[in-house]
Amino acid sequence: MRTTRVERKTTEVDIVVELNVDGRGKGNVKTGIKFLDHLLTSLSKHSLFDLTVKAKGALKHHVSEDVALALGKALNQALADKKGIKRFGSAFVSMDDSLARAVLDLGGRPYSNFDLKLGRVKIEDMKTEDIVHFLVSFAQTSKLNLHLAVLYGTNEHHKIEAAIKALAVALREAVTIEPRMAGDVPSAKGML
Numbered sequence: 494m495r496t497t498r499v500e501r502k503t504t505e506v507d508i509v510v511e512l513n514v515d516g517r518g519k520g521n522v523k524t525g526i527k528f529l530d531h532l533l534t535s536l537s538k539h540s541l542f543d544l545t546v547k548a549k550g551a552l553k554h555h556v557s558e559d560v561a562l563a564l565g566k567a568l569n570q571a572l573a574d575k576k577g578i579k580r581f582g583s584a585f586v587s588m589d590d591s592l593a594r595a596v597l598d599l600g601g602r603p604y605s606n607f608d609l610k611l612g613r614v615k616i617e618d619m620k621t622e623d624i625v626h627f628l629v630s631f632a633q634t635s636k637l638n639l640h641l642a643v644l645y646g647t648n649e650h651h652k653i654e655a656a657i658k659a660l661a662v663a664l665r666e667a668v669t670i671e672p673r674m675a676g677d678v679p680s681a682k683g684m685l
Contacts, residue, residue: 495668497570501563506550508559512567514668516543524548528617529557529627532657533564539586539661540668554623561627565634572668575599580679582667588655591646595659598638599667601685605632608642609656616649624653628660 495514502508520537522530524546537544546564550556572578583596607628611621632639641660646652671679678684 495571495573497567499563499567499570501559501566503559505552505555506548506559508546508548508550508556508563510560510563510567511543511545512564512571513543514568514571516541519543520545522546524556524560525550526553526556526619528619529560531617532624532654533560535654535657536661536664539658540664542661542664553619554626557619557623557627558630561630562634565631565637568635568637568664572599574678575601575685576678577670577674577676578679579667579669579671580685582663582665584659584662584666586655586659586662588646588651588658590648591651591655592644593646593652593655593659594640594642594644595656595663596640597660597663597667599636599685600638600680601636602638603633603636605629605637605639605641607640610643610646610652611649613649616653621649621653 497512499510518538518541520534522533548556548560580599585594641656643652
């Protein structure tokens with residue numbers, strides 16, 4: 494099984510992330526930020542990752558950033574040498590008025606590009622800039638090439654939730670073991 498545990502303790506935060514990539518979508522998330530808990534629970538459910546996150550910190554910005562750093566590190570560790578994975582994933586997900594697209598590559602070259610069409614400063618109890626920073630930090634530490642876009646939508650909550658669910662479905666595809674790979678690294682170079 495591809496599982497890991499990452500602890501991140503600084504003067505600003507105390508975070509524990511447990512991740513099972515081969516799970517059933519069970520999420521147990523407590524960050525102190527209700528909207529982040531909601532997004533991470535959706536990520537867990539639709540990626541089929543079992544995810545436990547326990548986070549404490551005084552400032553929401555630090556908590557959201559450091560949870561992303563720990564989660565990205567956990568994903569990278571759980572996949573280890575990435576032998577046999579499909580590597581690439583993509584998904585379109587709708588949520589009521591919104592449609593989102595995620596395209597990603599677990600090839601080890603971190604990059605992120607977002608077009609989330611977020612017009613408000615805050616969604617629920619989380620700043621939109623912290624949502625974007627969460628995604629950037631996650632892509633960097635998971636060494637993920639991530640292109641995430643909201644194609645259209647009117648409700649800010651629905652737009653970002655559709656984007657997170659699209660990310661989750663694309664991740665589920667990318668981490669899937671491809672039997673025809675016979676345990677090979679998914680690269681013509683022979684390594685990622």
